[in-house]
């Protein structure tokens with residue numbers, strides 16, 4: 001337990017994401033200053049899906065339902081957009097190869113739903129962020145040189161904010177060049193939008209968020225040229241962590 005005047009400073013470099021495996025909790029004491037806000041910092045380490053080389057990280061700083069969302073990923077299909085969503089109400093995990101139920105060699109978006117759940121937020125570059133924007137590829141950022149960067153401030157629904165705080169949210173990036181020709185094609189329709197190809201909407205990278213919450217957290221986030229997040233989080237009295 002931490003006293004009301006005790007602050008804990010925690011540095012969370014990317015390499016320490018093993019912390020995600022730890023689960024601790026502590027009672028969240030009410031702050032003496034009523035103006036202090038309950039803040040959640042959530043982080044996900046992205047790994048490849050469908051045999052891609054995609055990796056990356058994401059950080060969310062959440063105050064109420066206001067979320068600052070950062071995503072960095074590398075190893076994506078160059079110059080093509082990658083639909084990306086925060087998914088909730090699944091098992092909070094990324095799909096294994098065994099999720100490929102129809103055994104076509106590709107874990108499709110639909111086949112992964114049991115693992116990561118439904119779309120809670122569409123991380124578009126502009127415009128709506130709800131489910132109706134799920135695969136509006138023109139509004140998702142393109143991965144120049146296979147590098148994908150994203151930052152946007154978004155107002156979430158109460159449900160999605162609660163899921164992130166509970167550590168039950170998953171980031172999924174889509175877009176796989178299965179036939180390696182530099183385009184989304186292949187002659188097989190997407191299982192979620194027949195106007196698109198299976199390549200465009202199949203998962204390429206995925207990561208589960210873990211979260212820490214505290215009163216008036218001072219989160220100092222830096223993204224360096226190596227696409228590495230350096231995140232210093234200053235926790236106030238009373239904090240909790242969940243995954």
Ligand SMILES: [Ca+2]
Nearest residue numbers: 100102104106
């Ligand atoms: Ca499949």
Ligand SMILES: [Ca+2]
Nearest residue numbers: 177181183185
């Ligand atoms: Ca292709």
